Amino acid sequence: MSDTEMQEDAELIQEARVWQAEGWTARVIKNDDDDGWAVAMYKDGEAEPALVGPWTMGRDKKNPKPLDHNAFNTLVKTATEFVRRHEQQLHASLNKNLILSHEDTDYKICLQIIPDEEGASAFLSAYNMFDEQIAKVKVRPDFKLTQASALSWIQKDFARLSSD
Known part of the structure; x- marks a missing residue:
């Protein structure tokens, strides 16, 4: 790992409610729809979350389960796939083609x-x-x-x- 990569890793937040890595930030937030919690996945440089989904309650049934490396990796995979499918759908809606003979x-x-x-x-x-x-x-x-x-x-x- 280079000095630059080690410095960048040192600057990343990896806490119970905020986790950053691989160009993504996960934030555990209060779910406005009920008493539970949600997690919002932000792609670096984007103001709006790419994906928001429910988040698990902790053992005390009051606070959210803390983020960890494995959970974050699963969230990144899910958010990346969601963004990819959205981009494909947008591309398909803006670009149409057909083949015909004359x-x-x-x-x-x-x-x-x-x-x-x-x-x-x-x-x-x-x-x-x-x-x-x-x-x-x-x-x-x-x-x-x-x-x-x-x-x-x-x-x-x-x-x-x-x-x-």
């Missing part, structure tokens, strides 16, 4: 929605069978990519769509 040619048609606080934008792209982009047009963020809409765009020689 006049003996296969095309991959892709819709990419780019979220923005000022207003989302979206692009429709066409690729040939060699995965070379052959067309790209801006469309409305609420554009519905279907077999019919893709075929219509192909039949119009990838013309700019009037709905954008």
